[in-house]
Amino acid sequence: MSADPQTSRPDRLPWTARAATYLYPALVALVLVAVWEAVTRAGLVSPLILPSLSSILQTAVAKFPLLMQMSTITASEFVLGFALSVAVGLPLGAMIVYSRPLETAFYPILVAFQIVPKAAVAPIFIVWLGTGLSSKVLIAFAIAFFPVVIDTVVGLRSAQPETIQLLRSMGGSPFQVFWYVRFPNALPAIFGGLKVASTLAVVGAIVGEFVSAEKGLGYLVLVANGELDTRLVFACVLTLTLLGIIFYFIIEIIEKVVVHWHVSARQVETLGGGS
Amino acid sequence: MTSAAARVVPIHHAAAPAPEFVRIRNVDKIYKTRGRALKAVDDVSLDFREGEFVSIVGPSGCGKSTLMMMVAGLIPVSAGEIAIKGETVRKPYIDVGVIFQRDALLEWRTVLNNVLLQIDVRGLPRSRYEAAARTLLQRVGLGGFENAYPWELSGGMRQRVALCRGLIHDPKLLLMDEPFGALDALTREQMNLDLQRIWLENRKTMLFITHSIWEAIFLADRVAVMSPRPGRIATIIDVDLPRPRRLSVRESKQFGSYAAMIREQLQAFGLLNED
Numbered sequence: 273m274s275a276d277p278q279t280s281r282p283d284r285l286p287w288t289a290r291a292a293t294y295l296y297p298a299l300v301a302l303v304l305v306a307v308w309e310a311v312t313r314a315g316l317v318s319p320l321i322l323p324s325l326s327s328i329l330q331t332a333v334a335k336f337p338l339l340m341q342m343s344t345i346t347a348s349e350f351v352l353g354f355a356l357s358v359a360v361g362l363p364l365g366a367m368i369v370y371s372r373p374l375e376t377a378f379y380p381i382l383v384a385f386q387i388v389p390k391a392a393v394a395p396i397f398i399v400w401l402g403t404g405l406s407s408k409v410l411i412a413f414a415i416a417f418f419p420v421v422i423d424t425v426v427g428l429r430s431a432q433p434e435t436i437q438l439l440r441s442m443g444g445s446p447f448q449v450f451w452y453v454r455f456p457n458a459l460p461a462i463f464g465g466l467k468v469a470s471t472l473a474v475v476g477a478i479v480g481e482f483v484s485a486e487k488g489l490g491y492l493v494l495v496a497n498g499e500l501d502t503r504l505v506f507a508c509v510l511t512l513t514l515l516g517i518i519f520y521f522i523i524e525i526i527e528k529v530v531v532h533w534h535v536s537a538r539q540v541e542t543l544g545g546g547s
Numbered sequence: 548m549t550s551a552a553a554r555v556v557p558i559h560h561a562a563a564p565a566p567e568f569v570r571i572r573n574v575d576k577i578y579k580t581r582g583r584a585l586k587a588v589d590d591v592s593l594d595f596r597e598g599e600f601v602s603i604v605g606p607s608g609c610g611k612s613t614l615m616m617m618v619a620g621l622i623p624v625s626a627g628e629i630a631i632k633g634e635t636v637r638k639p640y641i642d643v644g645v646i647f648q649r650d651a652l653l654e655w656r657t658v659l660n661n662v663l664l665q666i667d668v669r670g671l672p673r674s675r676y677e678a679a680a681r682t683l684l685q686r687v688g689l690g691g692f693e694n695a696y697p698w699e700l701s702g703g704m705r706q707r708v709a710l711c712r713g714l715i716h717d718p719k720l721l722l723m724d725e726p727f728g729a730l731d732a733l734t735r736e737q738m739n740l741d742l743q744r745i746w747l748e749n750r751k752t753m754l755f756i757t758h759s760i761w762e763a764i765f766l767a768d769r770v771a772v773m774s775p776r777p778g779r780i781a782t783i784i785d786v787d788l789p790r791p792r793r794l795s796v797r798e799s800k801q802f803g804s805y806a807a808m809i810r811e812q813l814q815a816f817g818l819l820n821e822d
């Protein structure tokens with residue numbers, strides 16, 4: 273056991289190690305891009321099938337205002353769909369954990385609902401809600417909310433029995449057990465579900481736009497494809513990928529702040545060591 | 548199993564001058580799992596006086612933890628009665644500090660906030676206890692670690708935090724379930740010395756569960772030996788060694804004879820087979 277608190281605090285990784293975590297993936301990406309550019313410039317592939325990256329980027333710059341306008345629409349669809357999946361998924365997960373009858377009643381239906389291919393029911397949602405924002409939000413929600421529910425259930429159930437008994441020995445109420453133990457203990461699992469949901473919500477929004485829409489990046493992909501404007505299709509995909517990555521990282525940053533104590537957020541092992 | 552228990556030396560009752568603090572009378576615990584009834588605790592009777600240190604020693608799975616949980620009112624008795632200060636225990640008895648083998652620290656709370664969890668859950672004013680919590684931590688050698696998180700601490704340090712959490716509200720009764728079972732031998736001896744010192748300072752009524760013969764004798768005024776499942780009290784040994792006890796007391800003839808009595812008792816159950 274160390275007497276000096278300073279010495280047992282973990283050090284950060286050396287800068288070389290931290291740089292490597294960015295450098296290596298960047299190198300791999302660079303090589304791929306170079307190969308892509310070389311192959312397309314050499315005329316080995318028709319630009320209709322695979323345009324060069326530089327021409328895609330040129331298109332993206334030229335059509336920047338249009339892409340931004342469509343991005344705003346698609347982003348609001350998947351962000352709202354995601355928010356709805358959290359707003360419904362968290363309470364539903366908690367209800368399943370706390371009520372045996374509700375679990376019995378809802379769980380099989382939930383699983384059945386998850387197995388229904390959402391792309392197949394998307395046209396029904398359009399019929400119900402029209403071709404506007406709300407139908408896309410609903411589809412994004414329908415695809416994204418399952419992992420939120422499941423991971424909430426898993427997380428809330430993973431509290432140690434001793435810890436719960438400890439709270440009871442303090443006179444803790446069931447709500448206090450939830451608030452002081454179960455919920456914080458579930459956060460790492462819940463964030464796992466949120467990260468999966470964030471990527472699924474993007475898929476949901478695009479599925480919705482593919483079925484029927486007048487705007488959005490998915491709509492633009494269809495239009496560009498119809499006009500054989502492969503470069504614009506790629507520019508849309510690129511934009512969509514960037515949006516998805518940004519959304520994912522925002523959630524990861526929130527996770528790092530909220531569950532900084534969890535094993536997944538640590539950089540090095542404790543130097544206190546042994547016993 | 549029953550035949551071995553039947554050969555056991557009859558319980559010899561210590562003369563109790565003061566009215567007993569905890570009274571356990573003919574307590575059974577039967578667990579029902581998948582239609583089968585499993586008797587974990589069988590007809591246990593045991594009293595402790597106020598300020599007494601009682602150790603229970605017995606093999607794994609003999610029901611000693613179950614007995615402790617019943618004393619705390621965390622699980623109900625199947626038959627018999629447990630009373631604290633003359634009142635039958637029917638719900639969690641909360642003038643108590645409970646310490647488990649797993650320290651049950653909350654990973655998302657700092658050391659200080661883990662100690663103060665006891666205060667938060669009880670709805671007591673933090674301001675009145677914070678200084679006391681800091682003093683307690685200081686006394687167990689954790690001064691300077693108030694703002695560290697549990698994962699930054701070693702096993703021994705974590706268990707010290709759990710000890711402070713069990714003491715902060717100044718309970719009348721301390722229940723400890725193999726608190727040092729997961730620690731290495733050296734740390735464990737230090738914890739025994741520290742626990743003795745703390746106990747001598749405030750003389751709380753103590754129920755200490757262990758499977759270490761040595762630890763049981765070193766700490767306790769009386770050692771109750773439990774049989775393998777279904778657990779019953781086989782014998783009670785009064786430990787008449789002056790306090791504060793030093794580690795060297797182990798080498799004394801008297802200590803050796805206590806240890807021999809317990810060992811022989813356990814061997815009578817067919818445990819500790821030397822052939």
